[in-house]
Amino acid sequence: MDFAEVLKARHMVRTYRPDPVDEETLRRIVKVIHRAPSAGFSQGHRLLVITDAGLRGRIADLYDPAYGGKGFPEWVRQAPVLIALCVREESYHERYRKPDKLDEDGTEIGWPVPYWWFDSGSLLVLLQLAAANEGLATGFFGPHEEGLFELLDLPDDWGLAGVVTLGYAPEEDGVRRELFRQQRLPLDELVEWRH
Numbered sequence: 001m002d003f004a005e006v007l008k009a010r011h012m013v014r015t016y017r018p019d020p021v022d023e024e025t026l027r028r029i030v031k032v033i034h035r036a037p038s039a040g041f042s043q044g045h046r047l048l049v050i051t052d053a054g055l056r057g058r059i060a061d062l063y064d065p066a067y068g069g070k071g072f073p074e075w076v077r078q079a080p081v082l083i084a085l086c087v088r089e090e091s092y093h094e095r096y097r098k099p100d101k102l103d104e105d106g107t108e109i110g111w112p113v114p115y116w117w118f119d120s121g122s123l124l125v126l127l128q129l130a131a132a133n134e135g136l137a138t139g140f141f142g143p144h145e146e147g148l149f150e151l152l153d154l155p156d157d158w159g160l161a162g163v164v165t166l167g168y169a170p171e172e173d174g175v176r177r178e179l180f181r182q183q184r185l186p187l188d189e190l191v192e193w194r195h
Helices: 003-009 023-034 053-068 089-095 115-133 148-152 174-183
Strands: 045-050 081-087 137-141 159-167
Touching (some): 053 148, 089 115
Antiparallel strands (some): 081 159
């Protein structure tokens, strides 16, 4: 598949077929972590791949009721794979305390933006594109439900950006896709040019 096709195939879904995703395919997808941007090559990204049905069910118990109230199906429960998208902020600080990254006064830079969170968004997009390249669909939910961090039993020095749902989407819903296409803002409302 060429890049334009992969990009066109990338979209969020809220329903999945029950088909499992084989481990080799998952490994190809998560391997994009090596290509994800990280400030100063700090490599602070962390992923937790969850295929265990029991754990996925407990996570769905936290999220599906909230989404169900908004008219969505139990899409978290349907996804055969969940990937917790995490960051280790200290990896960034460790990298920026090295001599080649210190400020002129010998201290760590002041962070104008928490790049560990910014970079996690870049990794999210790479995961989505890698999944689309494999013929898979993705969704995403944030870490807003209480108890998720503890349920995942993440290391104390990891931050949780959210969870990617991953699996095979049902047949294309052309009506829904066309609706989104019609709702897209014109390019000129989103991009400003200064020549």
